[in-house]
Each structure stands twice: as C-alpha cells, then as structure tokens.
Amino acid sequence: MKQSEIKEASTAELQEKITEARKIYSDFKMAHAISPLENPIQLRSHRRSIARIVTELTKRKVQ
Numbered sequence: 001m002k003q004s005e006i007k008e009a010s011t012a013e014l015q016e017k018i019t020e021a022r023k024i025y026s027d028f029k030m031a032h033a034i035s036p037l038e039n040p041i042q043l044r045s046h047r048r049s050i051a052r053i054v055t056e057l058t059k060r061k062v063q
Contacts, residue, residue, distance in 0.1 A: 001049045006056045018053045021046060 001021075006014065025046040031037060 001052065003052060006052055011057065011060055014053050014057055018050060018057070021050050021053065025050060 001017070009017070025043070028037065028043055028046060032040060032043060037043070
C-alpha cells in the first residue's frame with residue numbers, strides 16, 4: 001500500500017486494513033516457517049506496509 005493511499009484513507013479504513021495486513025503477514029510467516037516462500041521479500045513488504053499504517057494512525061492521534 002502506497003503512502004498516498006494511506007493518507008487518503010479514513011481512520012476506520014486504516015484500522016480495518018491493519019487487521020487484514022497483520023493476518024496476511026502472520027499467514028506468510030507461518031508458511032515461510034514450514035517451507036520457504038518463493039519470494040521472501042513479501043515478508044518485508046508486508047511488515048513495512050503495516051508500519052506505514054501504524055505510523056499514520058499515530059500521527060492522526062497526536063494531531
């Protein structure tokens with residue numbers, strides 16, 4: 001998810017997307033533990049997108 005998409009989304013949408021992204025990340029992590037993923041870079045990209053969403057939510061709370 002791009003930063004511009006995150007900034008445009010509402011807080012409720014971001015909450016929804018973060019739960020969805022965390023579930024996908026945990027599924028990838030479990031699959032990678034059992035047998036290596038074809039593209040392990042997916043783990044990093046999902047982890048970073050979660051961090052982007054959390055950062056935006058934190059910025060909104062502070063303001």
